[in-house]
Amino acid sequence: GENVEQHPSTLSVQEGDSAVIKCTYSDSASNYFPWYKQELGKRPQLIIDIRSNVGEKKDQRIAVTLNKTAKHFSLHITETQPEDSAVYFCAVINDYKLSFGAGTTVTVRA
Amino acid sequence: DTAVSQTPKYLVTQMGNDKSIKCEQNLGHDTMYWYKQDSKKFLKIMFSYNNKELIINETVPNRFSPKSPDKAHLNLHINSLELGDSAVYFCASSQEYSSEPHYEQYFGPGTRLTVT
Numbered sequence: 001g002e003n004v005e006q007h008p009s010t011l012s013v014q015e016g017d018s019a020v021i022k023c024t025y026s027d028s029a030s031n032y033f034p035w036y037k038q039e040l041g042k043r044p045q046l047i048i049d050i051r052s053n054v055g056e057k058k059d060q061r062i063a064v065t066l067n068k069t070a071k072h073f074s075l076h077i078t079e080t081q082p083e084d085s086a087v088y089f090c091a092v093i094n095d096y097k098l099s100f101g102a103g104t105t106v107t108v109r110a
Numbered sequence: 111d112t113a114v115s116q117t118p119k120y121l122v123t124q125m126g127n128d129k130s131i132k133c134e135q136n137l138g139h140d141t142m143y144w145y146k147q148d149s150k151k152f153l154k155i156m157f158s159y160n161n162k163e164l165i166i167n168e169t170v171p172n173r174f175s176p177k178s179p180d181k182a183h184l185n186l187h188i189n190s191l192e193l194g195d196s197a198v199y200f201c202a203s204s205q206e207y208s209s210e211p212h213y214e215q216y217f218g219p220g221t222r223l224t225v226t
Binding site: 087089096099 | 166218220
Protein backbone atom coordinates (compact mmCIF):
# COMPACT_ATOMS: atom_id res chain seq x y z
CA GLY A 1 0.00 0.00 0.00
CA GLU A 2 0.88 3.66 -0.08
CA ASN A 3 3.60 4.80 2.29
CA VAL A 4 3.09 8.32 3.62
CA GLU A 5 5.76 9.91 5.80
CA GLN A 6 4.98 13.06 7.75
CA HIS A 7 7.41 15.42 9.50
CA PRO A 8 7.80 16.76 12.08
CA SER A 9 5.83 14.72 14.60
CA THR A 10 5.56 17.71 16.95
CA LEU A 11 5.81 21.42 16.24
CA SER A 12 5.73 24.28 18.73
CA VAL A 13 5.42 27.81 17.37
CA GLN A 14 4.96 31.27 18.81
CA GLU A 15 1.60 32.84 18.10
CA GLY A 16 1.85 34.84 14.91
CA ASP A 17 4.66 32.74 13.44
CA SER A 18 4.31 30.28 10.57
CA ALA A 19 4.11 26.50 10.74
CA VAL A 20 5.14 24.09 7.99
CA ILE A 21 4.42 20.36 7.85
CA LYS A 22 5.84 18.14 5.13
CA CYS A 23 4.73 14.80 3.73
CA THR A 24 6.23 12.42 1.22
CA TYR A 25 4.52 9.57 -0.57
CA SER A 26 5.63 6.61 -2.63
CA ASP A 27 3.09 5.99 -5.43
CA SER A 28 3.51 8.36 -8.36
CA ALA A 29 -0.06 7.53 -9.49
CA SER A 30 -1.55 9.24 -6.41
CA ASN A 31 -3.61 12.24 -7.45
CA TYR A 32 -5.39 13.62 -4.40
CA PHE A 33 -3.76 15.05 -1.27
CA PRO A 34 -5.98 16.22 1.59
CA TRP A 35 -5.04 17.64 4.97
CA TYR A 36 -7.12 16.93 8.04
CA LYS A 37 -7.13 18.75 11.37
CA GLN A 38 -8.08 16.94 14.55
CA GLU A 39 -8.64 18.90 17.72
CA LEU A 40 -8.34 17.12 21.04
CA GLY A 41 -11.17 14.65 21.48
CA LYS A 42 -12.78 15.60 18.18
CA ARG A 43 -13.16 14.09 14.73
CA PRO A 44 -10.69 14.71 11.88
CA GLN A 45 -11.94 17.47 9.58
CA LEU A 46 -10.76 18.37 6.12
CA ILE A 47 -9.10 21.79 6.05
CA ILE A 48 -7.64 21.90 2.56
CA ASP A 49 -6.86 19.55 -0.30
CA ILE A 50 -4.96 19.65 -3.55
CA ARG A 51 -5.17 17.62 -6.73
CA SER A 52 -2.29 16.53 -8.88
CA ASN A 53 -2.94 19.05 -11.66
CA VAL A 54 -2.32 21.97 -9.29
CA GLY A 55 0.95 23.04 -7.68
CA GLU A 56 -0.37 25.30 -4.94
CA LYS A 57 -3.66 26.12 -3.28
CA LYS A 58 -4.44 28.74 -0.66
CA ASP A 59 -7.36 29.33 1.68
CA GLN A 60 -6.93 32.34 3.95
CA ARG A 61 -4.08 31.51 6.35
CA ILE A 62 -3.48 27.97 5.14
CA ALA A 63 -1.84 26.84 1.93
CA VAL A 64 -0.71 23.57 0.45
CA THR A 65 2.04 23.04 -2.10
CA LEU A 66 2.60 19.92 -4.17
CA ASN A 67 5.73 18.72 -5.94
CA LYS A 68 4.69 15.66 -7.96
CA THR A 69 8.16 15.08 -9.34
CA ALA A 70 9.67 14.82 -5.87
CA LYS A 71 6.51 13.22 -4.47
CA HIS A 72 6.09 15.56 -1.56
CA PHE A 73 3.53 18.09 -0.41
CA SER A 74 3.44 20.58 2.43
CA LEU A 75 0.97 22.44 4.61
CA HIS A 76 1.74 26.04 5.48
CA ILE A 77 -0.09 27.91 8.23
CA THR A 78 0.68 31.62 8.50
CA GLU A 79 -0.03 33.99 11.40
CA THR A 80 -0.73 31.09 13.72
CA GLN A 81 -3.36 31.49 16.40
CA PRO A 82 -4.11 29.45 19.56
CA GLU A 83 -7.05 27.78 17.81
CA ASP A 84 -4.59 26.30 15.30
CA SER A 85 -3.31 23.99 18.06
CA ALA A 86 -4.31 20.47 16.97
CA VAL A 87 -3.01 17.32 15.30
CA TYR A 88 -2.66 17.67 11.54
CA PHE A 89 -2.72 14.68 9.20
CA CYS A 90 -1.70 14.56 5.60
CA ALA A 91 -3.23 11.85 3.43
CA VAL A 92 -2.93 10.38 -0.04
CA ILE A 93 -5.48 8.58 -2.19
CA ASN A 94 -4.29 5.27 -3.59
CA ASP A 95 -6.54 2.51 -4.94
CA TYR A 96 -9.49 4.56 -3.65
CA LYS A 97 -8.11 4.32 -0.10
CA LEU A 98 -6.95 7.21 2.01
CA SER A 99 -3.56 6.51 3.58
CA PHE A 100 -2.72 8.90 6.39
CA GLY A 101 0.57 10.21 7.66
CA ALA A 102 1.36 9.67 11.33
CA GLY A 103 0.24 13.18 12.29
CA THR A 104 1.89 16.37 13.54
CA THR A 105 0.93 17.81 16.91
CA VAL A 106 1.03 21.58 16.56
CA THR A 107 1.12 23.73 19.68
CA VAL A 108 0.77 27.49 19.33
CA ARG A 109 2.29 29.33 22.29
CA ALA A 110 0.60 32.55 23.35
CA ASP B 111 -28.34 18.13 11.41
CA THR B 112 -25.53 15.75 12.34
CA ALA B 113 -23.94 14.55 9.11
CA VAL B 114 -22.24 11.37 10.35
CA SER B 115 -23.26 10.00 13.71
CA GLN B 116 -21.99 7.08 15.76
CA THR B 117 -23.25 5.28 18.83
CA PRO B 118 -22.12 4.78 21.45
CA LYS B 119 -19.57 7.53 22.06
CA TYR B 120 -17.86 5.54 24.78
CA LEU B 121 -17.75 1.78 25.24
CA VAL B 122 -16.05 0.06 28.16
CA THR B 123 -16.13 -3.70 28.18
CA GLN B 124 -14.22 -6.76 29.30
CA MET B 125 -12.02 -9.05 27.28
CA GLY B 126 -13.90 -11.78 25.51
CA ASN B 127 -17.13 -9.84 25.13
CA ASP B 128 -18.86 -9.05 21.83
CA LYS B 129 -19.86 -5.47 21.04
CA SER B 130 -21.26 -3.40 18.19
CA ILE B 131 -20.81 0.19 17.07
CA LYS B 132 -23.39 1.83 14.85
CA CYS B 133 -22.90 4.52 12.23
CA GLU B 134 -25.37 6.53 10.21
CA GLN B 135 -24.91 9.28 7.64
CA ASN B 136 -27.56 11.64 6.29
CA LEU B 137 -25.43 13.14 3.52
CA GLY B 138 -26.75 10.87 0.80
CA HIS B 139 -23.27 9.45 0.29
CA ASP B 140 -22.67 6.14 -1.41
CA THR B 141 -19.50 5.09 0.40
CA MET B 142 -18.85 4.52 4.10
CA TYR B 143 -15.70 3.61 5.98
CA TRP B 144 -14.41 2.39 9.33
CA TYR B 145 -11.11 3.68 10.65
CA LYS B 146 -9.16 2.75 13.78
CA GLN B 147 -7.13 5.40 15.60
CA ASP B 148 -4.68 3.92 18.06
CA SER B 149 -3.15 5.47 21.15
CA LYS B 150 -0.43 7.11 19.04
CA LYS B 151 -3.13 8.84 16.96
CA PHE B 152 -2.36 6.80 13.87
CA LEU B 153 -5.41 6.57 11.59
CA LYS B 154 -5.80 3.41 9.54
CA ILE B 155 -8.63 2.27 7.33
CA MET B 156 -10.29 -1.01 8.21
CA PHE B 157 -13.22 -1.40 5.84
CA SER B 158 -15.15 0.43 3.17
CA TYR B 159 -18.59 -0.19 1.70
CA ASN B 160 -20.04 1.30 -1.45
CA ASN B 161 -23.80 0.97 -1.83
CA LYS B 162 -23.81 -1.88 0.70
CA GLU B 163 -21.02 -3.74 -1.10
CA LEU B 164 -17.67 -4.35 0.58
CA ILE B 165 -14.91 -2.70 -1.46
CA ILE B 166 -12.03 -2.38 0.98
CA ASN B 167 -11.08 -4.98 3.54
CA GLU B 168 -7.71 -4.29 5.06
CA THR B 169 -5.75 -6.79 7.09
CA VAL B 170 -8.14 -6.86 10.01
CA PRO B 171 -8.78 -9.88 12.29
CA ASN B 172 -11.95 -11.71 11.29
CA ARG B 173 -13.30 -10.96 14.77
CA PHE B 174 -14.27 -7.64 13.16
CA SER B 175 -17.31 -7.87 10.92
CA PRO B 176 -18.86 -4.85 9.25
CA LYS B 177 -22.47 -4.85 8.13
CA SER B 178 -24.24 -2.39 5.90
CA PRO B 179 -28.04 -2.83 5.99
CA ASP B 180 -28.44 0.12 3.60
CA LYS B 181 -26.16 2.75 2.15
CA ALA B 182 -26.83 5.18 5.02
CA HIS B 183 -25.70 2.76 7.72
CA LEU B 184 -22.50 0.87 8.41
CA ASN B 185 -22.16 -1.02 11.65
CA LEU B 186 -19.13 -2.71 13.14
CA HIS B 187 -19.41 -5.84 15.21
CA ILE B 188 -16.44 -7.09 17.20
CA ASN B 189 -16.30 -10.59 18.67
CA SER B 190 -14.09 -11.84 21.48
CA LEU B 191 -12.68 -8.42 22.32
CA GLU B 192 -8.98 -8.19 23.17
CA LEU B 193 -6.95 -5.57 25.04
CA GLY B 194 -5.35 -4.50 21.76
CA ASP B 195 -8.74 -3.54 20.36
CA SER B 196 -8.80 -0.52 22.65
CA ALA B 197 -8.81 2.50 20.36
CA VAL B 198 -11.04 5.18 18.92
CA TYR B 199 -13.10 3.93 15.98
CA PHE B 200 -14.23 6.47 13.42
CA CYS B 201 -16.90 6.02 10.83
CA ALA B 202 -16.70 8.19 7.71
CA SER B 203 -18.58 8.69 4.47
CA SER B 204 -17.96 10.14 1.04
CA GLN B 205 -19.53 10.43 -2.37
CA GLU B 206 -19.06 7.53 -4.79
CA TYR B 207 -15.55 6.37 -3.96
CA SER B 208 -14.41 5.95 -7.54
CA SER B 209 -15.60 9.29 -8.88
CA GLU B 210 -13.67 12.52 -9.03
CA PRO B 211 -13.62 15.04 -7.48
CA HIS B 212 -15.79 13.63 -4.71
CA TYR B 213 -13.09 12.29 -2.48
CA GLU B 214 -13.73 14.33 0.69
CA GLN B 215 -14.48 12.07 3.60
CA TYR B 216 -16.67 13.24 6.47
CA PHE B 217 -15.90 11.67 9.82
CA GLY B 218 -18.22 10.77 12.64
CA PRO B 219 -17.45 11.84 16.23
CA GLY B 220 -15.72 8.56 17.08
CA THR B 221 -16.34 5.75 19.54
CA ARG B 222 -13.76 5.30 22.26
CA LEU B 223 -13.53 1.59 22.98
CA THR B 224 -11.77 0.50 26.16
CA VAL B 225 -11.24 -3.20 26.75
CA THR B 226 -10.31 -4.18 30.30
